[in-house]
Amino acid sequence: MKQQANLIRAGQVIEHDGRRWTVLKQQIIIPGKGNAIIQVEMRDLKTGNKSNERWRTADTVERLMTEEKEYTYSYTDGENLILMDPETFEQFPVPVGILGDAAPFLQDNMEVVVYLVEGDPVSIQLPAQVTLKIIEADPVTKGQTATSSYKPAILENGVKVMVPPFIEAGESIVVRTEDSTYVERAKG
Template sequence: MKMQANQIRPGHVLEHQGKRWSVLKIQLIQPGKGGAFIAVEMRDLESGNKTNERWRTADTVERLEVRERDAQYLFQDDHGYTFMDSETFEQFTMPTDMIGERAAFLQESMQVTVDLIEGQPVSINLPSQVILEVVEADAVVKGQTASSSYKPGVLENGLKVMIPPFIEAGTKIVVSTTIPPEYVERAK
């Protein structure tokens, strides 16, 4: 299915130069002069090689039809991340570089959606939000107002996020699974 380059998202699978590529990262670049373009980091599904491509935002690319299956995250080892298909209970492992930076959000028994092409897992889709504990938080600076200032905090998975001044270490918060992660609210 054809789509415009500005609609490419991490996790999409594209057909390019006769190969199938999984999109790892995208970056919209708007130079001061000339039109905007999309820089895309992709991984070849067969060989595992990575490449970077650039398309103008109006260019069209071929997105492959992907079948989605629900799965449960089980564990990580030297071979990658292991999941279990929720319908067939079959286990499969995805390489670490195929999941990328989103692996930091995986939690034991987490339900995810796995994208398959011809029965082969090519990417995962995480829930939009997860609950994580803040393990480090700077002290509140006297005189800061809660409405406009945020302070840096470190989550249990090692990622950094800007949090409101009233959040302290040991507090569980809801975080978006985007890169970089964003604070949503205090967990209930």
């Protein structure tokens, strides 16, 4: 279905130059002179290559309709994630590359949403937040204020995050999967 370029949003799947792309980021740029343009960062669904495109806001693009389906992550088998349909218990292979930067946050038995275009998986959405344990954190530097200074810490999945100075190794924290940022100390 055709839509104006200024309506493109992250997560949508569009067709451009005869190929299917999933939109990663979009930004409207308003230059000092002239009309506004929309800059879109997108990933080719077949090759995984990223590309940046610019359109005038009045241009139209072909948006592909996606179907959402919930699955449970079972395990990784080489280059594929094996997901299970919670209703039929059938296994469904999905390429690992679809996860992109969110791959380290995938956990056993995690509920995920798979977006499909004509039955083909195009992207996976993980839960917005996950709880992980810190395995390594820098010690607090004396005189450091708690207001704006964060320190680096390494999570059990190997991801480096910035945490407040009162967080120590061994504690569990809640992390946003979208951008690997600290949310809060885990409760309980």
